Amino acid sequence: QLADNALDSLKLLLESENYLVDTANGGTAAITRLAMKDYDAVLLDLQMPDLSGHEVIQYVSKSKPDIQTIVVSGETSFDSVRMCMQEGAYDYVRKPYIPGEILTTLGNALKARALRLQHAAMAQALRDSEQLHRYIVNNSPDIVYMLDHKGHFTFVNDTLTRLLQYDRNELIGRHYSGPGLPR
Numbered sequence: 001q002l003a004d005n006a007l008d009s010l011k012l013l014l015e016s017e018n019y020l021v022d023t024a025n026g027g028t029a030a031i032t033r034l035a036m037k038d039y040d041a042v043l044l045d046l047q048m049p050d051l052s053g054h055e056v057i058q059y060v061s062k063s064k065p066d067i068q069t070i071v072v073s074g075e076t077s078f079d080s081v082r083m084c085m086q087e088g089a090y091d092y093v094r095k096p097y098i099p100g101e102i103l104t105t106l107g108n109a110l111k112a113r114a115l116r117l118q119h120a121a122m123a124q125a126l127r128d129s130e131q132l133h134r135y136i137v138n139n140s141p142d143i144v145y146m147l148d149h150k151g152h153f154t155f156v157n158d159t160l161t162r163l164l165q166y167d168r169n170e171l172i173g174r175h176y177s178g179p180g181l182p183r
Helices: 004-015 027-036 053-063 077-086 100-138 158-164
Strands: 041-044 066-071 091-094 146-147 153-156
Touching: 004 066, 004 100, 004 146, 027 041, 027 053, 041 053, 041 158, 053 077, 066 077, 077 091, 091 100
Parallel strands: 041 066, 066 091
Antiparallel strands: 146 153
16 A cells, blocks of 8 residues: 555565564555455555555555554645544554664554453454343342332333232332332
């Protein structure tokens, strides 16, 4: 996605650090590869034949949000950087790039991606656990309920609603002692 010489030098740099590197000449080729394969990060220039880097960033943001996009470009105006970041780029490195800066930026991007994926997995596990817990509690033959500090129902399981013959919504917020419970 970068000009040929810059692309070759960047590929050599990344491979010397044991990164697996795939290259594309142009935005269309980049989007085609992105559609066919999963990547952890994309490094791209804004100036490419056919599609612009902005179009690739927008594609990644919409279609592959788990990929970290790093722009490596000679366009260093504030508006250009701001636009890339608003479109979803992780970071922006100015050309000519300093090898250590590229490696640090890529390393940080990959760590941020790993943390984001780990957080998403933990959140999903928590949702799954809560769903299982609710299923078990609601299907328990025991009466299960929760009260707030004033004695009002905040949760009732299906067994209690069947026993009292009230809809769950009729019980939630009502005092457990009975006054005010609908009859």
